[in-house]
Amino acid sequence: MPQVVMPQLGETVTEGTVGRWLKKVGEPVAKYEPLLEVETDKVASEIPSPFAGTLSAIMAEEGSTVPVGSPVCEIAAAGEAPRPSGEAPSPSSEAPRATAPAELSAAPEPSPAAPAENVPAQSGAAIAPEPPPSAAAAQPFDQSGGNGARHSPAVRRLARMHHIDLSGVTGSGRGGRLTARDVIAHVESGSPRPAAPPAPAARPAAPPTPAATPVAASTAPAPPAAPSVPAAPTVPKPMTVAPVPVAPPGSEDTVIRLSQMRKTIAERMVLSKTTIPHAWSMVEADVTNVVRWRAREKDAFKAREGVNLTYLPIVIQAVCAAIREYPMVNATWAGDSIIQRKHINVGVAVDIEEGLIVPVIKDADRYSLAGLATTINELAARARSRKLTMDDLTDGTITVDNTGSLGSIASVPIINPPQAAIVTTEAIVRRPWVVDDAIAIRDIMNLCLSLDHRVLDGAVASHFLQAVKKRLESFSG
Amino acid sequence: MATKTVLEGVRDALYNEMSRDERVFIMGEDVGARGNVFLITQGFMDKFGRQRVIDTPLAEASIVGVAVGAAMAGMRPVAEIQFADFIYPAYNQIVGEAAKIRYRSAGGNTCPMVIRTPYGGGVRGALSHSVSVEALFYHVPGLKIVVPSTPADAQGLLTSAIRDDDPVMCLEHKRTYRLIKGEVPEGDFTVPIGKAAIAREGKDLSVITYGLMRHTATEAAEKLAAEGIEAEIVDLRSIRPMDRETILGSVTKTRRALIVHEDNKFGGVGAEVAAIIAEEALFELDAPIRRVCGPDVPAMGYAKEYEEAFMPSVERIATAMRELAAY
Numbered sequence: 168m169p170q171v172v173m174p175q176l177g178e179t180v181t182e183g184t185v186g187r188w189l190k191k192v193g194e195p196v197a198k199y200e201p202l203l204e205v206e207t208d209k210v211a212s213e214i215p216s217p218f219a220g221t222l223s224a225i226m227a228e229e230g231s232t233v234p235v236g237s238p239v240c241e242i243a244a245a246g247e248a249p250r251p252s253g254e255a256p257s258p259s260s261e262a263p264r265a266t267a268p269a270e271l272s273a274a275p276e277p278s279p280a281a282p283a284e285n286v287p288a289q290s291g292a293a294i295a296p297e298p299p300p301s302a303a304a305a306q307p308f309d310q311s312g313g314n315g316a317r318h319s320p321a322v323r324r325l326a327r328m329h330h331i332d333l334s335g336v337t338g339s340g341r342g343g344r345l346t347a348r349d350v351i352a353h354v355e356s357g358s359p360r361p362a363a364p365p366a367p368a369a370r371p372a373a374p375p376t377p378a379a380t381p382v383a384a385s386t387a388p389a390p391p392a393a394p395s396v397p398a399a400p401t402v403p404k405p406m407t408v409a410p411v412p413v414a415p416p417g418s419e420d421t422v423i424r425l426s427q428m429r430k431t432i433a434e435r436m437v438l439s440k441t442t443i444p445h446a447w448s449m450v451e452a453d454v455t456n457v458v459r460w461r462a463r464e465k466d467a468f469k470a471r472e473g474v475n476l477t478y479l480p481i482v483i484q485a486v487c488a489a490i491r492e493y494p495m496v497n498a499t500w501a502g503d504s505i506i507q508r509k510h511i512n513v514g515v516a517v518d519i520e521e522g523l524i525v526p527v528i529k530d531a532d533r534y535s536l537a538g539l540a541t542t543i544n545e546l547a548a549r550a551r552s553r554k555l556t557m558d559d560l561t562d563g564t565i566t567v568d569n570t571g572s573l574g575s576i577a578s579v580p581i582i583n584p585p586q587a588a589i590v591t592t593e594a595i596v597r598r599p600w601v602v603d604d605a606i607a608i609r610d611i612m613n614l615c616l617s618l619d620h621r622v623l624d625g626a627v628a629s630h631f632l633q634a635v636k637k638r639l640e641s642f643s644g
Numbered sequence: 645m646a647t648k649t650v651l652e653g654v655r656d657a658l659y660n661e662m663s664r665d666e667r668v669f670i671m672g673e674d675v676g677a678r679g680n681v682f683l684i685t686q687g688f689m690d691k692f693g694r695q696r697v698i699d700t701p702l703a704e705a706s707i708v709g710v711a712v713g714a715a716m717a718g719m720r721p722v723a724e725i726q727f728a729d730f731i732y733p734a735y736n737q738i739v740g741e742a743a744k745i746r747y748r749s750a751g752g753n754t755c756p757m758v759i760r761t762p763y764g765g766g767v768r769g770a771l772s773h774s775v776s777v778e779a780l781f782y783h784v785p786g787l788k789i790v791v792p793s794t795p796a797d798a799q800g801l802l803t804s805a806i807r808d809d810d811p812v813m814c815l816e817h818k819r820t821y822r823l824i825k826g827e828v829p830e831g832d833f834t835v836p837i838g839k840a841a842i843a844r845e846g847k848d849l850s851v852i853t854y855g856l857m858r859h860t861a862t863e864a865a866e867k868l869a870a871e872g873i874e875a876e877i878v879d880l881r882s883i884r885p886m887d888r889e890t891i892l893g894s895v896t897k898t899r900r901a902l903i904v905h906e907d908n909k910f911g912g913v914g915a916e917v918a919a920i921i922a923e924e925a926l927f928e929l930d931a932p933i934r935r936v937c938g939p940d941v942p943a944m945g946y947a948k949e950y951e952e953a954f955m956p957s958v959e960r961i962a963t964a965m966r967e968l969a970a971y
Contacts (some may be wrong), residue, residue: 229683319899319929319930320926320927320928320929320930321899321927321928321929322930323927324928326928340970340971341967341970341971344971346930346971347930348930377717546820
């Protein structure tokens with residue numbers, strides 16, 4: 168049975184209040200005859216009936232507020248039997264009652280299934296309830312309008328570029344549509360926008376898959392294992408590159424299906440390498456003091472703290488201290504600005520079966536060595552048992568990756584966007600080393616840094632690396 | 645600078661090139677004794693002689709075929725098809741021969757010829773004197789197609805066409821011949837083939853057009869300027885090669901593209917322009933690409949009403965511009 172829906176009484180109006188019904192249930196209505204009054208915050212309007220028939224049911228009482236597009240009444244078309252007066256429309260049975268038996272009209276809640284014998288075999292009797300006519304049918308309006316509507320490619324690109332939440336932008340196009348100019352005006356007006364690109368957050372970085380390529384290029388930000396990662400971070404999309412033609416697999420080749428994690432890693436790698444201008448630097452650090460100290464302390468540490476003492480927390484401590492000296496390293500490129508992060512949240516790569524995952528140590532600069540060691544251990548354990556939460560994986564501001572654990576002595580890590588830097592700690596190798604004017608055997612470790620050259624100049628990056636090196640070389644426990 | 649009509653621009657290009665280069669000759673129906681149906685070549689036969697101004701039989705395939713041979717033999721023929729509506733018999737000579745000679749001979753031969761033909765409606769030319777033929781040819785690699793709309797472009801592009809080493813079709817909108825007047829540089833000059841012109845600058849939308857419609861669209865744009873809408877008019881001038889940079893540059897600036905041509909809509913030049921924009925500038929677009937074109941009917945009727953219904957009018961273009969600007 169045709170329904171009348173709450174009309175859109177203005178481009179920005181989303182609901183209307185029924186003021187007064189001008190027809191009673193059971194009364195005949197001519198096409199275009201006023202049916203009810205609707206009030207919005209601006210006006211009261213008489214709503215004409217879109218067709219002739221008999222008002223058979225009212226679904227919105229006087230005073231009730233109804234969203235635009237929701238049914239307010241039903242009108243039985245001429246020749247169609249009206250619903251017995253007083254009876255609300257049944258949710259599942261549209262069978263018109265040709266006759267209105269007293270017992271039925273008394274029933275406040277009609278049984279969904281009208282007994283077959285009571286239902287006249289009449290056209291329309293057995294059909295499923297009609298979906299309410301769409302708002303567009305009853306009251307045509309431009310679907311392209313409004314902020315909930317689809318945006319043009321230009322608007323979407325601009326919003327992404329400037330990290331704008333479009334729901335806060337006023338549209339000036341047809342039907343309130345957002346235009347590219349609206350977005351630009353919004354940006355230029357300096358309207359508040361979300362603090363920053365929702366950090367790499369959603370997709371944490373996972374460093375290198377050491378197994379893949381031990382040297383160079385091994386460090387790969389990776390995604391959370393969870394495939395249900397929310398929307399991509401608002402960093403610019405990688406440019407599209409024509410795929411390289413690939414010869415089809417031969418009979419002796421193996422085709423490896425992409426896991427969700429592998430897909431995400433691939434996406435993130437391409438995003439990083441195509442949108443971030445990477446620069447690279449490496450220093451050699453004489454970590455003999457660290458090695459000696461660790462050899463001396465590790466058993467007591469294990470006994471006291473319950474976890475192994477590795478080099479990683481020592482390096483992370485040095486990195487945090489160096490960041491405090493050169494805070495620009497702890498920053499993110501935000502399109503039209505650089506955001507320098509106050510909190511130092513260090514992502515550490517953990518190798519798990521499916522790939523790599525990078526849980527984040529929040530405020531890593533506030534931990535003691537033992538605290539860092541314990542936290543790293545705990546995060547790694549949770550990563551391997553798939554117990555990491557989104558919170559563990561978000562908001563990293565820099566990544567430290569221990570590529571040396573697999574023997575690498577130099578890596579060119581890929582930055583985990585939108586971070587600006589990633590540091591690798593390479594294998595500690597005993598080497599002949601010039602100390603003052605003598606040659607000594609020392610424990611040498613390379614530290615590699617990839618930096619976002621938009622955010623950091625070579626000088627700052629070098630000073631930062633030197634600061635890390637200095638701290639490691641003068642380490643005394 | 646001298647003020648000329650489009651027709652005078654065409655005439656001067658022919659006259660100057662024939663004076664400058666003995667290899668240049670013209671052939672076509674009524675180009676000699678009659679001086680062409682629009683009197684473009686009036687007096688040419690007396691000036692340049694019957695060897696260089698050749699009246700041909702009503703045989704378009706032969707006109708183009710002879711020109712192809714002459715061009716390969718080292719001449720610079722300018723073959724005229726009296727009306728574009730008559731070009732079909734020469735299609736094989738143009739598409740099957742002229743366009744392929746350089747490729748077929750691996751660069752050993754070229755076909756330095758020009759095919760000039762008046763096209764287009766709006767002159768009560770009825771079914772066989774109103775057609776637009778560009779879409780039938782612009783698909784074909786190896787052909788260049790120019791469509792001048794101003795006197796300076798008519799002279800400069802035809803000069804470039806005659807000097808070009810490959811076959812060039814010069815489509816001249818017959819309604820512009822005497823209607824459009826404009827300044828033309830003195831002396832020897834050319835307009836490069838493959839370069840569009842910004843006929844009018846604007847920031848609110850781009851109108852990509854050519855031929856007579858450049859003028860109709862400009863008129864619509866002036867009208868809209870009074871309403872505060874500034875349309876940029878891009879006159880393609882060359883349909884092939886097509887100036888992608890100018891199209892994309894304009895659309896990148898305005899983010900809205902309207903394509904206007906008189907030729908039928910389906911598969912017309914606008915389809916290619918739209919595809920270029922969609923392929924290369926999708927993320928610049930703030931509104932769907934729109935086209936105002938001739939209707940997809942076989943021909944333009946003689947009756948004024950038929951003709952008016954066919955030709956995109958200032959009003960139709962202005963309405964589309966307004967809607968696109970407001971989108």
